[in-house]
Amino acid sequence: xxxxxxxxxxxxxxxxxxxxxxxxxxxxxxxxxxxxxxxxxxxxxxxxxxxxxxxxxxxxxxxxxxxxxxxxxxxxxxxxxxxxxxxxxxxxxxxxxxxxxxxxxxxxxxxxxxxxxxxxxxxxxxxxxxxxxxxxxx
Amino acid sequence: xxxxxxxxxxxxxxxxxxxxxxxxxxxxxxxxxxxxxxxxxxxxxxxxxxxxxxxxxxxxxxxxxxxxxxxxxxxxxxxxxxxxxxxxxxxxxxxxxxxxxxxxxxxxxxxxxxxxxxxxxxxxxxxxxxxxxxxxxx
Amino acid sequence: xxxxxxxxxxxxxxxxxxxxxxxxxxxxxxxxxxxxxxxxxxxxxxxxxxxxxxxxxxxxxxxxxxxxxxxxxxxxxxxxxxxxxxxxxxxxxxxxxxxxxxxxxxxxxxxxxxxx
Amino acid sequence: xxxxxxxxxxxxxxxxxxxxxxxxxxxxxxxxxxxxxxxxxxxxxxxxxxxxxxxxxxxxxxxxxxxxxxxxxxxxxxxxxxxxxxxxxxxxxxxxxxxxxxxxxxxxxxxxxxxx
Amino acid sequence: xxxxxxxxxxxxxxxxxxxxxxxxxxxxxxxxxxxxxxxxxxxxxxxxxxxxxxxxxxxxxxxxxxxxxxxxxxxxxxxxxxxxxxxxxxxxx
Amino acid sequence: xxxxxxxxxxxxxxxxxxxxxxxxxxxxxxxxxxxxxxxxxxxxxxxxxxxxxxxxxxxxxxxxxxxxxxxxxxxxxxxxxxxxxxxxxxxxx
Numbered sequence: 170x171x172x173x174x175x176x177x178x179x180x181x182x183x184x185x186x187x188x189x190x191x192x193x194x195x196x197x198x199x200x201x202x203x204x205x206x207x208x209x210x211x212x213x214x215x216x217x218x219x220x221x222x223x224x225x226x227x228x229x230x231x232x233x234x235x236x237x238x239x240x241x242x243x244x245x246x247x248x249x250x251x252x253x254x255x256x257x258x259x260x261x262x263x264x265x266x267x268x269x270x271x272x273x274x275x276x277x278x279x280x281x282x283x284x285x286x287x288x289x290x291x292x293x294x295x296x297x298x299x300x301x302x303x304x305x306x307x
Numbered sequence: 308x309x310x311x312x313x314x315x316x317x318x319x320x321x322x323x324x325x326x327x328x329x330x331x332x333x334x335x336x337x338x339x340x341x342x343x344x345x346x347x348x349x350x351x352x353x354x355x356x357x358x359x360x361x362x363x364x365x366x367x368x369x370x371x372x373x374x375x376x377x378x379x380x381x382x383x384x385x386x387x388x389x390x391x392x393x394x395x396x397x398x399x400x401x402x403x404x405x406x407x408x409x410x411x412x413x414x415x416x417x418x419x420x421x422x423x424x425x426x427x428x429x430x431x432x433x434x435x436x437x438x439x440x441x442x443x444x445x
Numbered sequence: 446x447x448x449x450x451x452x453x454x455x456x457x458x459x460x461x462x463x464x465x466x467x468x469x470x471x472x473x474x475x476x477x478x479x480x481x482x483x484x485x486x487x488x489x490x491x492x493x494x495x496x497x498x499x500x501x502x503x504x505x506x507x508x509x510x511x512x513x514x515x516x517x518x519x520x521x522x523x524x525x526x527x528x529x530x531x532x533x534x535x536x537x538x539x540x541x542x543x544x545x546x547x548x549x550x551x552x553x554x555x556x557x558x559x560x561x
Numbered sequence: 562x563x564x565x566x567x568x569x570x571x572x573x574x575x576x577x578x579x580x581x582x583x584x585x586x587x588x589x590x591x592x593x594x595x596x597x598x599x600x601x602x603x604x605x606x607x608x609x610x611x612x613x614x615x616x617x618x619x620x621x622x623x624x625x626x627x628x629x630x631x632x633x634x635x636x637x638x639x640x641x642x643x644x645x646x647x648x649x650x651x652x653x654x655x656x657x658x659x660x661x662x663x664x665x666x667x668x669x670x671x672x673x674x675x676x677x
Numbered sequence: 678x679x680x681x682x683x684x685x686x687x688x689x690x691x692x693x694x695x696x697x698x699x700x701x702x703x704x705x706x707x708x709x710x711x712x713x714x715x716x717x718x719x720x721x722x723x724x725x726x727x728x729x730x731x732x733x734x735x736x737x738x739x740x741x742x743x744x745x746x747x748x749x750x751x752x753x754x755x756x757x758x759x760x761x762x763x764x765x766x767x768x769x770x
Numbered sequence: 771x772x773x774x775x776x777x778x779x780x781x782x783x784x785x786x787x788x789x790x791x792x793x794x795x796x797x798x799x800x801x802x803x804x805x806x807x808x809x810x811x812x813x814x815x816x817x818x819x820x821x822x823x824x825x826x827x828x829x830x831x832x833x834x835x836x837x838x839x840x841x842x843x844x845x846x847x848x849x850x851x852x853x854x855x856x857x858x859x860x861x862x863x
Contacts, residue, residue: 176855183577183677187397187460188355190806193501194781197828201847216580216677217326220358223399227409233501236399255583259325259576261361261374261415271365275413277399287587294672295562295593299854302862304677306458306781306806307486314762321461321561325576328713331617332688335735339754354464354561371617393467397460425471432556433446433477437761440769442561444574444688444713445602453695455783457832458807485694486783489810492834499828506834529784530813536834548704551683557768569788571690573739574714601787602690605717608741615735622741645691646720652741664797667776673861692787 177210178202179293182218184305186235187228192221195303196239203246210297212243213290214252214282217305219262222252224279236279243281250282251289315348316340317431322443323358324373325366330359333441334377341384348435350381351428352390352420355443357400360390362417374417381419388420389427447478447518449554452487456505457497462490465560466508473516480554481512484523484546488530491522491537506538513540521546563594563634565670569601572621573613578606581676582624589632596670597628600639600662604646607638607653622654629656637662681708681729684764688713691721699770703727710760711749712736719745733757774801774822777857781806784814792863796820803853804842805829812838826850 180199184191199209214221226236243250252262257278263271264278278284294300318337322329337347352359364374381388390400395416401409402416416422432438450469452462465481472479483490490505497504512520523546527533544550551557566585568578581597588595599606606621613620628636639662643649660666667673685703687710689696696715703709709727711718716737718724730749737743737751752760761767778796780803782789789808796802802820804811809830811817823842830836830844845853854860 178854181674183675185355185398189460190458190500190781194805194826194829197500197847198850201851205848205851207851215584216577217323217355218677220398225399225401225406225411225413225415227396227399227401227405227411229393229396231503232397255367256580258365258367259370260323260358261363261365263363263365267365268363273363273365275363275415277363277413277415287583288591290584291587291591291593294564294588299860300672300674301779301854301860302674304675304781304862306808307454307783307786316761319558321559327576328574328616328688332712332733332736335616335754336757339758343755343758345758353468354461356561369619394464425467426475428468429471429475429477432448432472437767438556438558439686439761439767440558442559442688442769444715445570445690445693453698455807455810455833457829458781458783484698486785486807486810489783489813489833492813495832495834496836497832500832502832504832530810532813546698546702548702548707551702551768555766557766559770569791571714571717571740573736574688574690600791602692602714602717605690605720605740608720611739611741612743613739616739618739620739646717648720662791662795664795664800667795667861671859673859675863694785694787 176207177297178207179210179213179297179300181213181215181290181300181302182221183216184303185217185220188217189305191218191303191305192235192239196242199242209246209248211249211251211289211293213293216256219252219257219260222262222278222282225277240279240281251285252282254284254286257284314345315435316345317348317351317435317438319351319353319428319438319440320356320359321354322441323355327443329356329441329443330373330377334380337380347384347386349387349389349427349431351431354394357390357395357398360400360416360420363415378417378419389423390420392422392424395422446555448472448556449480449482451482451484451557451559452490453485455486455489457500457502461561468560469517470515478518480519480521481517482521482546485526488522488526488532491541492532493536493538562671564588564672565596565598567598567600567673567675568603568606571602571605573616573618577677584676585633586631594634596635596637597633598637598662601642604638604642604648607657608648609652609654681764682706683766683768684708684710684760685768685770686710686712687715687770689770690714690717691723695770700725708760708764710757716740716742719747719749731760774857775799776859776861777801777803777853778861778863779803779805780808780863782863783807783810784816788863793818801853801857803850809833809835812840812842824853
């Protein structure tokens with residue numbers, strides 16, 4: 170097993186908040202990994218998982234806002250959060266760059282999430298000690 | 308069977324575009340219903356189906372933009388399209404009213420879609436000749 | 446004009462079950478008769494002693510206990526699915542009626558729907 | 562560092578299959594060995610003569626035919642699932658290898674993933 | 678015109694648990710319309726024997742099963758609209 | 771420390787087709803960690819017999835199955851992180 174200090178994780182989230190438990194389970198895992206002294210190399214949102222990066226979620230006040238909780242975690246631990254560009258454009262998740270490029274009426278990506286290609290996933294896969302996937306369940 | 312002229316449909320779409328075939332199948336059905344001289348009383352988006360009302364989808368140019376195709380259909384045939392408010396707020400779909408109320412950075416609802424409660428579904432259920440559901444498949 | 450709302454997905458992993466409940470409550474609020482039918486893995490909604498605080502959700506048990514207050518006519522559960530998941534009188538929440546979820550049952554309702 | 566991308570959902574009804582393909586193509590583009598394994602209802606991706614124009618989609622058959630060009634090592638299909646769905650040499654697209662999708666097969670790959 | 682008590686519209690493949698439940702709840706007086714992934718029943722050995730069996734042709738064509746309708750009748754969207762009105766009730770699985 | 775070749779993380783209920791395939795592909799040298807809807811295997815008669823069986827306790831508790839771990843070991847998120855590193859490989863079903 171690798172030295173604790175050098176253990177890194179890439180987390181891939183493919184399930185959307187409120188449709189699936191994937192973002193919640195991933196956050197529990199990420200928090201425990203950080204608590205154990207490990208590093209989260211990056212979080213990659215794919216497929217329906219890109220909805221986690223929305224700045225416009227407004228769940229009832231007695232429910233957790235998972236987009237907000239995740240952005241807070243990313244900011245607190247300086248972890249890059251990347252939404253796959255192809256998944257994001259199909260599903261209506263855009264930053265200001267893409268808003269301009271496609272002449273859309275608004276941008277809705279929540280900082281510090283960024284938009285990039287699958288190459289980010291491939292790089293995480295290669296560099297991290299472990300890559301874990303958090304899919305929608307049933 | 309009711310007279311053709313008085314036949315009305317309420318269509319409920321619960322699957323998101325690009326994650327499911329539900330919006331496509333519903334549009335094929337809606338077009339055929341209108342061609343047969345029937346009326347679509349309303350289209351109700353529920354659960355993940357609310358993503359169909361996004362103004363920010365930018366699929367590759369060789370793929371159909373289902374949000375655009377549906378808004379065109381609604382406009383052409385003066386059919387109300389309603390996204391369930393509870394589903395929409397959780398999933399980050401808001402109009403300008405909700406944007407202000409929840410102090411969100413943008414609105415992303417595509418006209419002529421509107422946001423309203425489940426009462427719209429109940430009313431459609433009662434008034435329409437048939438209520439059909441278009442769910443995500445596998 | 447009675448409606449049967451079916452739930453076949455287990456609790457917590459997806460939101461469709463909660464959204465199905467909202468549909469039933471909404472019908473009841475508009476004085477439309479509504480019942481709930483749990484089948485397949487959906488019967489796990491009906492287990493006693495759910496503690497969902499650890500996953501940051503509200504217990505669906507609490508949601509369901511509001512059903513009679515909202516005016517839901519019946520909470521039905523498919524007998525064979527309950528057997529599969531080890532649910533019996535001792536482990537089911539109160540107010541559940543066991544039924545055989547078959548073609549005959551459906552004929553009692555004008556309208557049957559899933560939330561997703 | 563070879564990767565197996567698994568697809569168990571049928572084509573057209575959901576997008577995860579296409580997104581799984583993109584994952585495999587992306588690995589190949591970065592010179593990472595990648596193979597595809599179709600199991601369960603996913604084997605229906607591999608049927609000849611798909612005509613998807615009527616549902617406003619592109620045929621996945623065309624997507625898949627690009628796999629060798631992109632450098633995908635192998636397109637594997639679970640033999641028993643092919644039997645279930647009536648797929649044999651005459652109805653499968655070209656370039657598919659039938660395998661038994663079991664624990665032994667998995668040991669050939671460092672990494673196994675689904676798209677969703 | 679065909680008499681159909683309940684029209685069951687199934688868009689799940691034979692592998693999906695809801696598909697199995699649907700087949701359990703279809704009676705001989707009902708119609709079963711396969712759409713989306715449901716048309717894969719046309720390829721599976723276990724073709725359901727509902728009272729009347731239909732398949733949405735654009736979905737069957739997409740999945741390479743346009744020719745394989747067996748004892749199922751192919752319908753287009755116009756046919757789907759007509760079936761939904763002929764039946765006394767419609768259930769979308 | 772437990773030797774685990776592959777850690778299979780399963781978040782699908784026994785009804786889900788991917789759960790059946792997962793159990794087919796687990797070997798006796800592997801570990802199976804039930805999370806999400808996967809913990810419902812603790813209630814189903816057909817409890818899988820993987821080499822080593824674990825269940826994520828917050829998910830089991832949520833579903834009223836915290837006491838029912840049988841031959842499964844309860845782990846929290848810290849345990850899940852540790853398991854993912856002990857295993858040579860991880861597959862998320």
